Amino acid sequence: MTTNTIDVVSYYRVSSQGQGESGLGLEAQREYITRAAQQNGWIIIGEFVDVVSGKLAIEDRPEGAKALALCKQTKAKLVVAKLDRLSRSVHHIARLLDETMDFKVATMPQADKFQLHLFAALAEQERSFIASRTREALAALQARADGGDVQSVEKIARRTAALEKGRTPTNRAKASKAIQDRVSSWQESVRDPIDLCIRKGGRTLQQVADCLNGKGITTSRGGEWSSIQVSRVMKNIGLQF
Incomplete structure (x- = not known):
């Protein structure tokens, strides 16, 4: 386990109101991020949940916009359980990376920008x-x-x-x-x-x-x-x- 700690803002997304109410998918996402935080020395300073389609850019989602604002305010990194929780669009992810938005993915915490872009393209395929x-x-x-x-x-x-x-x-x-x-x-x-x-x-x-x-x-x-x-x-x- 790393001794260096960083502040992160957890962001969760489920695609339907039913999933949001039942916790289906949300519980799994929390478990992914909690485990990754424990293993990598991340300190979770905020948590945001959206019930929206992955086709919508994160900055256009109600809670997503708040999560991004908190990251900018505190210099924390955004963290999602899996890359598709951030977006299902390679275009959206590439734009965030181009704009130097620093984020982490719990299932691949050591991935760099090139790898994240590649994984997004592979996931779409x-x-x-x-x-x-x-x-x-x-x-x-x-x-x-x-x-x-x-x-x-x-x-x-x-x-x-x-x-x-x-x-x-x-x-x-x-x-x-x-x-x-x-x-x-x-x-x-x-x-x-x-x-x-x-x-x-x-x-x-x-x-x-x-x-x-x-x-x-x-x-x-x-x-x-x-x-x-x-x-x-x-x-x-x-x-x-």
């Missing part, structure tokens, strides 16, 4: 891959349904009913995208809890499942996790041991 994998997963579900898998047939029937509601090709396309967006959104909401379970020593799929169940985090259907469910989600969001 990964989100594109995730969207593609979601479409592939739905296609695989259809293939299993065609092969006679009962559960898959039932799932496809529900999705088909939803897609057919609007009748027109445009509405069917919108409904299909809405399904894909919901799947992607839910998978992203459990990324941090799964990552934390791995960081806490989970070395098998079942250990991660037990960790999630112990935290009271449910599957998309509100049930308990199994090793198979953990495996599918980790593959879709690109997490590995």
Whole structure:
């Protein structure tokens, strides 16, 4: 542990009011930053939480603007749990770096400006891959349904009913995208809890499942996790041991 201490301002972001009220995602972010602060000698002098989309620049967010102001006033460094909590836009992050805004990321506390810029670009590319994998997963579900898998047939029937509601090709396309967006959104909401379970020593799929169940985090259907469910989600969001 370093003996040099620095003042930091914690900034947390969740994407929906539901996440803000339930603490889903917020608790994980606090744990990331608390651990990093203990390991790197950071002194947290302020904490700000926004419930907004990552597409909005941090200076345009109510609490984000306050966090930046406190950093300037106290010469402290802004710290976020993960880079996407600061922004999902490479452009926004690059602009902050160009304007000499000094910030820290709890999951990679030693990263320099070049590395942060690179990680932001890679993360944007990964989100594109995730969207593609979601479409592939739905296609695989259809293939299993065609092969006679009962559960898959039932799932496809529900999705088909939803897609057919609007009748027109445009509405069917919108409904299909809405399904894909919901799947992607839910998978992203459990990324941090799964990552934390791995960081806490989970070395098998079942250990991660037990960790999630112990935290009271449910599957998309509100049930308990199994090793198979953990495996599918980790593959879709690109997490590995």
